[in-house]
Amino acid sequence: MISAGGLTLADSWHSVREGRWLLQPASAGYAETAQLLVAEIRGFDPDAHFERREVTTLDPVAQFAVIAAREAVAMAGIDLAQTPPERTRCIVGSGAGGERTHDDASRKVYGEGAARLHPMTVPRIMLSGAASQVALDQKIMGGVFAVSSACASAAHAVGQAFADIRAGVVDVALAGGSESCLSHGCMKAWQALHILSDTGCRPFSLGRRGLVLGEGAAMFVLEAYDVAAARGADILAELIGFGMSCDAGSITAPNAGGMARAIGSALGDAQITADAVDHVNAHGTGTQANDVTECAALRLVFGDRLPHIPVTANKSVLGHALGASGAFELAMSMMSLREQVLPCTAHFESPDPACPIDCIPHASRDAEVTTILSNSFAFGGLNAALLVQRV
The missing domain is CATH 3.40.47.10 (Thiolase/Chalcone synthase)
Known part of the structure; x- marks a missing residue:
């Protein structure tokens, strides 16, 4: 990287x-x-x-x-x-x-x-x-x-x-x-x-x-x-599921239903339920529309359990690298699994009632995590979700 x-x-x-x-x-x-x-x-x-x-x-x-x-x-x-x-x-x-x-x-x-x-x-x-x-x-x-x-x-x-x-x-x-x-x-x-x-x-x-x-x-x-x-490789993590979807609604506006369908497809591909996910590495762009919509999508997937799932946004540190951002966040997810550390959503100021999640504000935390969901949502309503598991 x-x-x-x-x-x-x-x-x-x-x-x-x-x-x-x-x-x-x-x-x-x-x-x-x-x-x-x-x-x-x-x-x-x-x-x-x-x-x-x-x-x-x-x-x-x-x-x-x-x-x-x-x-x-x-x-x-x-x-x-x-x-x-x-x-x-x-x-x-x-x-x-x-x-x-x-x-x-x-x-x-x-x-x-x-x-x-x-x-x-x-x-x-x-x-x-x-x-x-x-x-x-x-x-x-x-x-x-x-x-x-x-x-x-x-x-x-x-x-x-x-x-x-x-x-x-x-x-x-x-x-x-x-x-x-x-x-x-x-x-x-x-x-x-x-x-x-x-x-x-x-x-x-x-x-x-x-x-x-x-x-x-x-x-x-x-x-x-x-x-x-x-062959004795030092395996960082196991990729267990991939899902994607298209909103087919707007070239720029995000859609919670489309995001949720991609996540659901990844869960189905991995043959696990949403309860198995310990942590979410969010798309988390910092825009008004995306953050609210992504939180709504996570609510559709995780329901009442959502407030108890730590969610991080690496773009707060690395910026939005557009087509490379999903790779950045997958790499950080693998390191979270390896070191059992969840990075903070950096430079957070105050909670937004429209984003009722645990976004790991202010400081990273130690945690026992086995399965991480990494989200990528793009203009054109192009949604992708990857699931990685601790080895």
């Missing part, structure tokens, strides 16, 4: 567990967006990870995905060369793809009248670029593709890899999400929606003012449980 919280999974987890304030003014270089708060990766040097010729061919979205995939493979202790090529898979979710390159190319063409662009502009921009670059780096020769379903992209990517492993289609998969969306143009577009916060991201808190954009990548190595166990 690489995020505003740090350049590794351990660093990102530490930032989330401690509820750190990571938000700073954007460094995109334009006065109109310079004052927007973002969860930007700081201290990242591409030259420390790639040769100079490689940097010119990889948009940051691909750089982040490759770096996260390298860490995942190293942690898994797996030699992908020992797997038959046709039995491997790579799926990377991204909402915007090579947005930094796209923004820069548009500025050169329309703003500066450039006669030509860098010959690698298209490979850098294309949504499948991150998946392709991970495949090149890790020599994955089976099915490789991108998933783009806005803020549910990474959850859908992991869910598809999960299904492929379980169906016996492949033996090992690299899946997750990557986003590098902090360009001037992208931030102006989100600003036009009037949902960017100027005071930080405070999910479920009364007076919250919206979301804060973030960036980075998180990638996972997925294998059948018995295969991973047989």
Whole structure:
């Protein structure tokens, strides 16, 4: 994992567990967006990870995905060369793809009248670029593709890899999400929606003012449980269920019923009841509409038990990394299971009667948890839910 919280999974987890304030003014270089708060990766040097010729061919979205995939493979202790090529898979979710390159190319063409662009502009921009670059780096020769379903992209990517492993289609998969969306143009577009916060991201808190954009990548190595166990892998968690749904109602407005259907599908897929869920890692964007709607969806699923289920929102620390956010939150859920610590919803100010949940305000807490629900809900009414269990 690489995020505003740090350049590794351990660093990102530490930032989330401690509820750190990571938000700073954007460094995109334009006065109109310079004052927007973002969860930007700081201290990242591409030259420390790639040769100079490689940097010119990889948009940051691909750089982040490759770096996260390298860490995942190293942690898994797996030699992908020992797997038959046709039995491997790579799926990377991204909402915007090579947005930094796209923004820069548009500025050169329309703003500066450039006669030509860098010959690698298209490979850098294309949504499948991150998946392709991970495949090149890790020599994955089976099915490789991108998933783009806005803020549910990474959850859908992991869910598809999960299904492929379980169906016996492949033996090992690299899946997750990557986003590098902090360009001037992208931030102006989100600003036009009037949902960017100027005071930080405070999910479920009364007076919250919206979301804060973030960036980075998180990638996972997925294998059948018995295969991973047989080779002595250090298994972080067991993925037990995946569900998705579409509201088919509005391109922007969330719907509690659609969210609840996705969660219900994940529970059905895992063959467990809602009573088995110990903790919820919420989509929790910090917008007025999403937080209230997600709480209503959780009420539909958990009923009167909801106030007793701790719910956290990692976007309060890491920002909203759009297509990568589901991967961020799944990674944090796995670390919660591993360390038996529930991260707080950071920077919380006061309870909102419209969000009657235990959002773990102010400080993280120790807790015994076995099963965690991770939610991802996207524009277009695209909903995804993943269930992970302690090993």
